[in-house]
Amino acid sequence: MFKNRGSSFQLGERLKWLKNHFSHTSDVIYHDFVAGPGVACALVHLKGMVDLAAIEQSVLKVISSMDPSMSQREFAERLLDHKELPIQQQSVKETMEDAAKGVLDGQALLLIDRERRLLALTVASFEKRSIQEAPNESVIRGPREAFIEDLDTNITLMRRRLKSELLKTELYHIGERTETAVALLYLEDVCSPQLLDEMKRRLKNIDVDGVLGSSYLEEMIDDNPYSPFPQMQYTERPDVVAASLLEGRIAVFVNGTPIVILAPVTMFMLIQSAEDYYQRYTSSSWLRIIRYFFLFASLLMPSIYIAVTTFHADMIPERLLMTIAASREVVPFPALVEAFIMELSFEALREATLRIPKAIGQSVSIIGALIIGTAAVDAGIVSAAMVIIVSLTGISSYIIPHFDLSLAFRLLRFPFMILAGIFGLFGIVCGMILIYLHLLELRSFGVPYLAPFAPVHLKDIKDSVVRAPWWAMITRPSFFGLPGRRRMASRKWMQARGKDGGNQG
Amino acid sequence: MIGIAAIFLLIGYMEWAYLRRERKSKRTVRIVIGLDVMLIICSEAVYFTRNADVTAGMILNALFTPIQRLLFVGT
Amino acid sequence: MGRITQLQVYMLFSQFLYSTAIGFFVSHLVRQARFMVWVSVLLGAAIGLLITYFAYRLSIRRPDQTLGQYGSQIVGRWVHYPLMAAVIAVNLYAAAFITRQVIDFIVINFLPDTPHWAVALLFGFCVARGVRSGPVTVFRSAQGLFLLSVAATLTFPLFISNQIDTDMAIAFITWFEPAGIWNGTVIVAAIFSEMAFIIYFFPYITKRKSMMKSLSWATVTAALVVLMNAIPTIMLFGPELTANLTYPTLEVIRFIRAGTFLENLDPLLIIFWLFTTFLKIAIFTLTASIALTHTMKMDNSKSFSSMLTAAVFVFSIYLFPTAAHVERIAVESEATFLLLPNIVPVMYLTVDWLRSLAKPSAHKAQ
Structure with a gap:
């Protein structure tokens, strides 16, 4: 001093x-x-x-x-x-x-x-990245801008989208040594004061050396830190943040990272993609249903294969059964061990791909595919059917838009495989019951994770498994935000045309 | 036999730790541990009589059967 | 945390009622009532609903408490505590029995070389997890899977519609066996009277005045599902074979030939049915846990949940020596031990009503 x-x-x-x-x-x-x-x-x-x-x-x-x-x-x-x-x-x-x-x-x-x-x-002036396209959340039809590391630029991107004096930005400095600037953004007339108070309370009680990314904050303020499921959403797209703020959610911006975190969130929101809102509702609804199907496929496909081939072979039609049996005949391991070998190899390949220098990445991918795919099958270590199952599972896991959620399902795949190997489909059902009970109890800032299905909010199902047309989404989601949920008047031009007596000519 | 006792002892320990964490009253802790002990005894008794000619389940069946005969007609 | 809505009550009890009814009771029902099984189901459902109504009338007199808490004020401590101990014990016994039926079903049909204790360990862990999370979570869990569950059970008979013997249909009107109808009614009444468990969950439920409406709809839904399974089963196998099969519904499912792609769809179709049995066992155990908690004047049933569930599963393996013993108990006494705990609230209501006649000022008004 x-x-x-x-x-x-x-x-x-x-x-x-x-x-x-x-x-x-x-x-x-x-x-x-x-x-x-x-x-x-x-x-x-x-x-x-x-x-x-x-x-x-x-x-x-x-x-x-x-x-x-x-x-x-x-x-x-x-x-x-x-x-x-x-x-x-x-x-x-x-x-x-x-x-x-x-x-x-x-x-x-x-x-x-x-x-x-x-x-x-x-008079601050330092080198910063220019605004570029979102590398991990690309869309075909929507805007291409993404956040960068500078907090002021990011807030500006929001201001350009939400030109309302009710868009509030509250600044905090978190981290004893890093004094990282953290901004809380919300719309005052839409966001619930209880949610806001709870968020502020959690942020204020963070006592840490340094905050280098939004994931630091996320793990410190989420409801259940032991759950593999993410309880906050992250995004690098300003349009996603703007849409979330309009629904009554809160956005947390952290200086030094382009990833913004949004709360509260439900599991169904994590399976939505920004693209869903820029395509026509029929295509978006279809794609969402596909996504849900592959979500379960990414979790259960290897386990179902293990269960069916080990315990319930009578379920498979005769011809397919013979093909599978023939391909498995030379494999010295039971289906469970075979699945583990393949899944672990695939996980290793996935992790390695992240860290391989770009110059040799492609050749290593080819070698990996050849070794794991062809050579392993030819050597009789794994069966061809298992390679197909594991590949499809891997592709399915990338269909989930939110990476953390797909990681959670990837992680849970292994216990399911063990349960399937020991107890067959009964084991899978018991595993699903356990996960279901966990998800029922999980909350994100007080919002049930499985809303609007459990507890049921019938009106909010319009933007969950399917996407209702924009003109039908008159009300905001009911499980957060303030009451008085109307956000639009549906297709007023149609009502106006009716009053005027129809088309001219 | 050991497995059954081990399960109940493990559950008892976990519940005791939970009660301590939540700072519940001593009466609550006594009741919970007391129930755990009682259930160990009941479970072991049921286990030891599992191969007997008349198990506890069949005794209970014998208790309820006359009542069902009264309720049913023509049996 | 949250409260239980009437929609959740409806959805849980619908699944709760038909779960073991279609799984394990069809053969016993048909053995008694033959072609008149539909009369037994309708009458039994009505009687079950009536018994539940009495439990509701008792609960609504003290809506913020459960029977365990106020029972001693009605019948006195010396009657209340032994009676509650008996109710809790019978509920645990019933839970153990149903668990054993489910475990036998799984082991015999799908996991023939797996020991019972292993299946019990896994299923017990799931039930313990559910019971520990409390009634709000269990009721909410029923809501999430309700539509899929009911749709799955209603599709069983649709797949076999071209294989049933329609000539038999006339017997559903012409066959008349009053003794069999009555016995079948008692069985169904025992199942449907389990809705009287609301007496232990009453404080957790919102809009209690609409309770009977929700429970009536649950009765209708469950009765419909049972009939939609029992009648096609009889028309497919005939009453004699149906009465002698251990799992007639499973055999019906095995008859399904959905094209050439998937044969023997039974493991897939029983997935949702398995969830309803989970609900059933969880509710029985939860009832015992909550009753014990409130009788001991405690406020949180979490601490009892895991050990009671463990006890249920240990009892389920060792109380009943073989599947043949289980079958014998199902025929000889199951209806009774399911029915008796649900009659207890009727007894309390009668005493409470008589006391209120004797001392109107002492009666706690609604």
Whole structure:
């Protein structure tokens, strides 16, 4: 803590304190100069975090050209009280500690000799990524913009979509050492105050060294940290966030990551894709049904194969049974072990693909396919049917739009395989009962995870397994948000045409 | 026999830990542990009589059968 | 946490009632009532609903409490506690019996080399998980799968419609055997009177005045499902064979030939039926757990749930030596031990009513 000796607030002492505070920090720049009125000043900032041109033009040049006859007191008054420097964001710091934090935040600090207060100038300028297409949530028909790491740019993207004074942005700084800026966005007239209070309460109680990504926050504030199922949604698309805010949800933006988290969420929302809302409702509904089918396929296909071939072979038609039996004849392992070998190999291939350098990625994929696919079958280690099952399962898992949810189902596939290997279809049913009970109890900020099916909200089924046409989605979802859920008047032009007496000509 | 006792002991321990975590009263803890002990005894008794000529289940059947005969007609 | 809605009550009790009725009771019903099984089902459902109505009348007098909590005020401690102990014990016995029937069904038909204790361990774990989560979760679980469950059970007879003997249909009107009808009615009444369990869940349920409406609809739905299974079974196999088969509904499903793609669809079609048996066993165990909790003047039944479930499953394996013993008990005494605990609320209501006549000021008004 800075302790001033006497009442002089000598520039040299304070610079010395700063240099001590930022010891072994080579990227802090200390620029001493004398202002026009002959007052000693200093500018302290981080290299690479400020716009040097703006500092030269709007700070140094202006100060140097101030009236030399001005007294030190008047000089300080004009800068600190009247804020005469042509920079939009300026703040007066009362303590050295606050000022030092400002430097770390990208502000330029102006110290004036024999003046207690310091002026922090927001002239931040640093390299950041340009707005690009969402790499993981691409759509054919909708907008292509995605968030970037800079919080201000991301909030701007939201402001451009929601031009309402009721869009609120509340800023927090979380992480003792990282002081990561975290912004809470919500629509005041739609978002439930209880939900908002609960979110704020959870964020305020985070006590951690650093927050480097939104997943840190997610794990700290979700309802059940032991569940494999995600209780918050993440997205990198501004349109998805805007749509969620319009329904009464809250978005949490974290500086330094393009991934925004949304709460609350239900399992059915995690299976929806942004594309669903840009295609016609018939196609979207069909695709959603397909997605649900493959969701269960990704979880249960290997287990059903194991159960049917081991315990319930009488279910399979004769010809297919003979084909399967012939392909399994040379395999020395039971179906369960065979499935495990294939699934684990597939998992290894998937993980390796993420980390392989791009240059050799394609050749390794081909080798992996050849080794695992063809050679293993030819060697009699696995059967062809198992390769097909595992491949289809792998493809099915990528159909789920939300990656965390697909990971959860990937993880749960293995216990299901064990249950199927020991107890057949009965084991699978028991596994499904256990997962079903878990999902029934799971909540996301108080919202039941399986809403609108359990508990039933009939009106909200219109945007779950199927997507009702836009003109039919008159009300917002009922399980969060404020009452008074009407969001549109359906096809007013049709009603207006009716009043006018029909088409002209 | 050991398996049955082990299951109940494990459940008893887990419930005791849960009650302690939730800071429930001593009376509650006594009742829960007491029930656990009682169920171990009942289960072991049922287990030991499983191969007997007359098991506990058949005794209970013998209790209810006369009542059913009264309720039914013509049996 | 949440409260149980009337829709959840309807959906749970619909599945709860028909679950073992179509799985295990069809042969006993047909053995007694033959072609008049539909009369037994309708009469028995009505009697079951009547018994439930009495339980409802008792519950509505003290809607925020359960029988375990206020029973001692009605009949006195010396009657109430032994009676509740007996009710809890019989409920656990019934749960164990039904569990054994389900385990036998699974082991005999689908897992012939698997030991009973292994199947019991797995199923017991599922039931324990359900019972521990409490009545709200169990009722909600019934809601999520209701449509699929009912649709699955109603499709069984549709697939065999071209193989049934329609000439037999006239016997459903001309056959008359009053003793058999009455015995079948008693069996069905025992099953449908299980709705009297609401007396233990009453405080958890919202809009209680509409309770009888929901339960009536549940009765209608369950009766419809039972009839839609029993009648085609009789028309396919005839009453004699149906009465002598252990699992006639399973045999009906095995008759299904859905094209050449999938034969022997029984494992697939029983998936939803298995879930309804899970509900049945969970509700029986939950009833015992909640009754015990409230009788012991405690507020949370979670601590009892796992150990009572474990006891149910241990009893299910070792109380009944063989499947033949299980079958014998099903014929000789099952209707009684299912019916008796549901008559207890009627007894309490009678005493409470008599006491209110004697001392009108002491009666707690609705």
